[in-house]
Amino acid sequence: MRIVLQRVSKASVSIEGNKISEIGPGLLILLGIESSDDQSDIDWLIRKIINMRIFDDKNGKMNLSLQDKHGEALVVSQFTLHASTKKGNRPSFIKAAPPEISKPLYQSFCETFSREIDHPLERGLFGAMMEVSLVNDGPVTIIMDSQDRY
Numbered sequence: 001m002r003i004v005l006q007r008v009s010k011a012s013v014s015i016e017g018n019k020i021s022e023i024g025p026g027l028l029i030l031l032g033i034e035s036s037d038d039q040s041d042i043d044w045l046i047r048k049i050i051n052m053r054i055f056d057d058k059n060g061k062m063n064l065s066l067q068d069k070h071g072e073a074l075v076v077s078q079f080t081l082h083a084s085t086k087k088g089n090r091p092s093f094i095k096a097a098p099p100e101i102s103k104p105l106y107q108s109f110c111e112t113f114s115r116e117i118d119h120p121l122e123r124g125l126f127g128a129m130m131e132v133s134l135v136n137d138g139p140v141t142i143i144m145d146s147q148d149r150y
Helices: 039-051 099-115
Strands: 002-015 018-023 026-032 062-064 072-077 133-143
Touching: 002 039, 002 072, 018 026, 018 072, 026 133, 039 099, 072 099
Parallel strands: 026 072
Antiparallel strands: 002 018, 002 026, 002 133
């Protein structure tokens, strides 16, 4: 599982010009799922995300987590995070899990994350063509891959 984690002052997802989800200060999480991913990847990433100290404390130092800040979260499925660009000019998405694998894992990621932060989170619409808007706060952008935990 690969994510792009962005600290935002606000973010939203629209489909065909209609806003379907929106958050204020918190995290925008772009989530890419591989065929070999499972619940252990979800659990590891969520633990890392929730406890990552990337929010400023009263002294302006990145010392607070999403839990500490009671921040909001927006999760968007993005299979293109697994693009391979080694050959030619057209990316290959062979490592991205097909929808029959990735959709249940995306749903489990969102449900587990919501349980862990003890409040609902916002979501994109799995498999839809979406317009994601955000104001990156910092900017703070972190890339994590559950395959790198070993």
